[in-house]
Amino acid sequence: MMAPCVKHLLSCKDFLILVLTPLLLLPLPLLIETKEASCAYIIILMAVYWCTEVIPLAVTALLPVLLFPMFGILESKKVCMQYLKDTNMLFVGGLIVAVAVEHWNLHKRIALRVLLIVGVRPPLLMMGFMGVTAFLSMWISNTATTAMMVPIVQAVLSQLNNTEQDPSILENTEGQTNPGLELEEKNSMAMTSVQVITNGYVQEVPRTVTEKEETKRINKGMMLSICYAASIGGTATLTGTGPNLVLKGQFSQLFPNNGDILNFASWFGFAFPNMLVMLFIAWMWLQISFLGFNLKKTWGCGATRSEKEQAAYNIIREEHRKLGPISYAESSVLFLFTLLVILWFTRDPGFVKGWATVMFNMDNVEYVTDATVAVFVAVLLFILPASKPKFSYSSSSNSFDFDDLEQEQTITFCSPPLLTWKVVHKKMPWSIVLLLGGGFALAKGSDASGLSYWLGQQMTPLHSIPAWSIAVILSLMIAVFTECASNVATATLFLPILASMAQSIHVNPLYIMIPCTLSTSFAFMLPVATPPNAIVFSYGHLRVSDMVKTGIVMNFIGVICTTIAINSWGRPMFNLNTFPAWANNTGGN
Template sequence: MCIFVFPLMCVCVCVCVCVCVAQCAYVIILMAVFWCTEALPLAVTALLPVLLFPLFGIMQSKDVCMQYLKDTNMLFVGGLLVAVAVEHWNLHKRIALRVLLCVGVRPALLMLGFMGVTAFLSMWISNTATTAMMVPIVQAVLQQLNSEGEPGESPPILCSSEDPGLEVEGETKPPSNGGDLPGRLTGGMILSICYAASIGGTATLTGTGPNLVLTGQMNELFPQNGDVINFASWFGFAFPNMILMLTLAWLWLQFVYMGFNFKKTWGCGSVKTEKELAAYKVIREEHRRLGPMSFGELSVLGLFVLLVLLWFTRDPGFVDGWATNLFNERAEYVTDATVAIFIAILLFILPSKGPRKCWGRRNTYEADEPSGPSVPLLTWRVAQKKLPWNIVLLLGGGFALAKGSEVSGLSMWMGEQMSPLKTIPPWAIAIILCLLIATFTECTSNVATATLFLPVLASMSQSIGMNPLYIMVPCTLSASFAFMLPVATPPNAIVFSYGYLKVADMAKTGIVMNIIGILCITLAINSWGRAMFQLDTFPAWANNTGV
C-alpha cells in the first residue's frame, strides 16, 4: 500500500511548486520512506533516480546512469572479490581457530579472543559472513564449557558460507538442539560476536558500506578534496577508534554477563577444569581438520597481504607514495580502486594448484590427478554467487541523489536554511547528529542511512563554515552503530536467531554500546582526528565547490 499511497500524498509538491528544488526533495523523501519501510527492496529503491530525475527534468538519463558505477563502486567490487576468495579458501576460519588456540578458554580471554578475531576479519570481509562463521564456533566451544555431564566429543562446527549481503539466510540458524546451553556466559559470548563485527567493519574503508558512501560522497560533492579520505588516512583515524571501542565493549560485556570475578573469569591461580580442556580440544580438533595450508590458500594469503601493502603505500600522506611518484604527478590516475581491481583480476588468473614437480609432490604424475589447466584461485561462478551486488546499486543510488541535489540547487537551499546553527559549538552539533544517526540506523540499512544524511551534512557544514569532515566522519561511523535491535543489522539477526538472547537483553546492552561508540568518536575526532584532517580550518576544496 505504501508503494502507491505515499507517492500520491507527496506528488502535490511537484504539482503546486514546479521547481527543481521541490522535485528533487520529493524524490529524496520518497526514497527515504521506501528505504525505512522496505516497501521495495533496498536496491530497487536505489534505482528510482534513474526514473524520476529525467521525468522531472532534474538530470538527463545518461548523466544519472553514470553515477551508478563510479570509482568507489569499483573499489567495493575489487575489495569484495578478494574477501570472497578469502572465504572460498577458508582462510578466515583458519585465522580464527589459530588465534583462539593462542588465547585459551578462560572466559574473559575467550571473549577477548572471539571479539578480536571477529573484528579483524570484519575489517576485510563481510560482517555477515564473519558472524555466520564465528557463531557456530562459539556455540561448539560453549557446549563443552556449559555441559552438565562428562565432557565429550563436540558435534562438528557448521560454518555457513552464505552470500554476505543484506539478507540473512535460513542456513545460518543453529541445530534445533542448540538452545539448551545454560547461563549468561553464553548470551554474552554470542552477543560479543555481532558487536565485534559491527565495530571491526569501521576500521577500514572497505570494511562496511557507510565508509564507502563517505568516500564516494566526498569525491562527488568535493571533487577537489585532494583524496583526503583514502585507505591509509581512514585506517589511521578509524583503527585506533576501533581498538578503543572494542576494549570498552569487552569490559562492558564482562560486567553485564560475567561480573568482575577475576578468579572465575580470568582463571587467576587456578588449574584448568575438565570442561575447559574439552573446550580447548574442540578448537584444536577443528583446526586439525583444516589440514596443512594448501598452495591455493597461501596464494590467496599472499595476494591479500599484497593488496593491503599497496593500499597503505599508495598515498600514506606523510610521504609520497608509489602511485604519486610513478603515475599521479599530473593527475590522480591511480586510486585505491585501481589496486583492488588489479589484485581481483590476479585471482582469476593465478592457478589454485602448484606445479606438479614441486610443492611437496612426487616427480611422477599421480594417476588420480586430471591433466590440463588448473582451476584459478577464484572462479566467476563463485564470485557471482557470493558478491552482494545489491550494495553496488545502493552506493550508486546515493551518488545519484547527491548529484541531483547539487544540480537542482537543493543542497544550496538546505545549507542556507541551516545557517543559524553557527551559534552552536561544533562539538555539540557533532554529538547531536551522531545520536540522531545511531538511532535512525537501528530502523533502516546503515548504507541507506549514510546515503540520506551525508549530502545534507555536507551542505550544513558549508553553510556554517565548518570543515565537512568534522561532521561527516563521525556520522559515518555512527551509521554502523546498530547495537540495540535484532533487525538493525544482519549480524544482530544471526546471533538473535540462535535463541540465547531476548530483545530486551540486546536493547539494554546495546543502548550503552551506542553511548560508548559516540563518546569514542567524540574523543577521536577532537584529538588525533583534528590533527590528521586539519579540522580547525575550513578547507579551500569545500569553499570552492558548487554544492
C-alpha cells in the same frame, strides 16, 4: 468487526505504502514548482521505501534513473554514470578479494588459530572471539564474519556447558547464509542436569539455579560479543562496511578538489585506533553485564583448565586439525591479501610520496586510486592457479618426442585459478553496488537541483552552536535511526545534507561527516537492525530486552569514543581546525 478490518489493512501494508506514499507526497512538486522541491520529493519517497523495504533496497536505489530525468533534474546519461564510479569499483575489487578469503576458508583458519592462543577461560575466550571477529570484519562482510563465527561459539559454549554437541553445526561456515537461522528452542541452554564422565562412566549431575543462571549469562555475553565486534570491526577500514564507502564516494563527488585527503591509509589511521578503543570498552561492558568483572578469574595465570574448559579447547583444536596444513591456494590468497593491504597503505600515505604518485600520478592528476589497486589484485585471483604449477607428461617410452605429443602425452601446467566467476557471482552482494550507486545519484541530483545549497542556507543559524555539540547530537540521532533502516541507506540519505550544513556554518565537512558515518554502524539495540544481530538472535540465547539494555549503552560508548577520536588525533590528521578552500566548491553539474 474492527479487528478483521485492521488485520486486512496490515496484510496490505506494503502495497498501501508503495502506492500511497508517492500520491501523498505529490503536492510537494506540484505546488512548489522548483527543481529543489522535485528533488526533495524523490529523496523523501526513496527514504520511505528504504526504511519500510516495501521493495528491495537495490530496486529503490534505481529510482533516480527513472525520476530525475522525468522531473528535469538531471539528464539520464549523467544519472547512469553515478552507478559505477571509482568508489564502486573499489568496493567490487575489495569484495572479490574477500570472496577468495572465504572460498578457501582462510578466515576460519585465522579464527581458530587465534582462539587456540588465547585459551578458553570465558573472559579471555570472549576477548579472543571479539578480536578475531573484528579483524575479519575489517576485510570481509560483517554478515559473513558473523555467520562463520557463531557456529564456532555455539560449539565451544556447548562444551563449556556440558551439553551434547551437534557435530553438523560447524559444517556450513561459508558465505552469507547459515543454518543457525533455522535453529529451534532446543539450542537454548535450559538444562536441569549435565553429563560428566568420571572413571569411564557417564553420570547425570543436577545443576543448581545459580549455575543455570551463570550459564545463561555466559551464553548471552558470548553471542552479543560476536555481533558487536562485527559491527565495530567493520568501521576500521574504508572497505569494511558500506557507509564508509558511501562517505568516500559522496565526499569525492561533492568536494572534488579535496586532494584525496580521505583514502584507505588516512581512514585506517583515524578509524583503527578508535575501533580498538571501542572494542576494549565493549569487552569490559559485556564482562560487567554478563560475566562479572574479576581480575583474578580473568587473568589468573598458571591455573589449570577445568574439565569443561578442556573439552571446549579440544573442540577448537579438533576443528583446526580438520583444516589440515595450509594449502598452496590458501598461501596464495594470503599473499595477495597482504599485497593488497600494502599497496593500499603505500599508494599515497600523505606524509611522503607514495609509489602511485612517483610512478603514475603526474601533473596533479590522480591516475591511480585505491580502486585501481583493488581491481589489480582481484584480476590476479582469476589468473594465478589454485595449486602449484607443474609440467608432467606420460609416455609409453622414456624419450620425449614432441612429434608424438598429442597422441601419447598429456601436459598439465596450470590448475584452475584461485577464483572462478561462478563463485564470485554466487557470493558477491551485487545489491550493495546498486545501493551505493543510488546514493551517489541522489547526491548528484541534490547538487544539480540546488537542494543542497537551499538546505545549507536553512541551517545557517546553527553557526552559533559549538560544532562538537552538533556532531554529537547528529551522531546520536543517526545511531537511533540506523536501528530501523539499512546503514548504507542511512548514510546515503544523511551525508549530502550534513555536507551542506557544514558548508553553511563554515565547519570542515569531515568534522561532521566522519562521526555520523561511523554512527550508522552502531546498530546494537535490535535484532532487525543489522544482519549480524539477526544471526546471533536466531540461536535462541537472547531476548529483545537483552539486546536493548546492553545495546543502548553500546550506542553511547560508540558516540563518545568517536567524539573523542575526532577531537583528538582526528583534528591534525584531517586539518579539522580550519575551513578548507576545497569546501567552498562543490561538484557542480
